[in-house]
Amino acid sequence: MLSNRESARRSRMRKQQRLDDLMNLAAQLKHQNSQIDAQINLATQQYITVESENAILRAQLQELAERLHSVNSVLRMVEEVSGMAMDIPEIPIPLLKPWQLPSTSQPIMANAEIFQF
Structure with missing residues (x-):
């Protein structure tokens, strides 16, 4: 009977230790979660x-590309009216069609390394 009591006491102590360990782990995970959230x-x-x-x-x-287009139009008119040859640069295509970046409706792919400060 004494042996059973001792065994039950040890069992209760192990359960309490396991509960304490789990509560500490839960607190650590909550802390880590709040850091990641921040x-x-x-x-x-x-x-x-x-x-x-x-x-x-x-x-x-876009505004600058439109201005350049307007200036080029004026230069072409001056060139036609005056008969003088002018060096009128063409508007680079990338200015007319800037990069197509992902919109907010597309998922943003990330990895854990971006969170290393």
């Missing part, structure tokens, strides 16, 4: 900032 939020904010800057640059690029 890193994701930071990366998302950086992405939004860069995407906003890119939108501004795309608009400026």
Whole structure:
């Protein structure tokens, strides 16, 4: 009977130790989860900032391409009227069709290395 009591006591101690270990592990995982969540939020904010800057640059690029097109049109008219040959550069195709970047509806592929600061 004494042996059974001792065995039951050891069993309760093992269960308590296992419960304590699991609670510590849960606390560590919650902490890691909150750190990863903060890193994701930071990366998302950086992405939004860069995407906003890119939108501004795309608009400026379009405006400059339109200006260049207008200036080239004026130069062509001057060339026709004056009869003078002018060196009128063509608008580079990339300016007319800037990069097709992924939109927000497309998934963004990432790996864990981007979160290493």
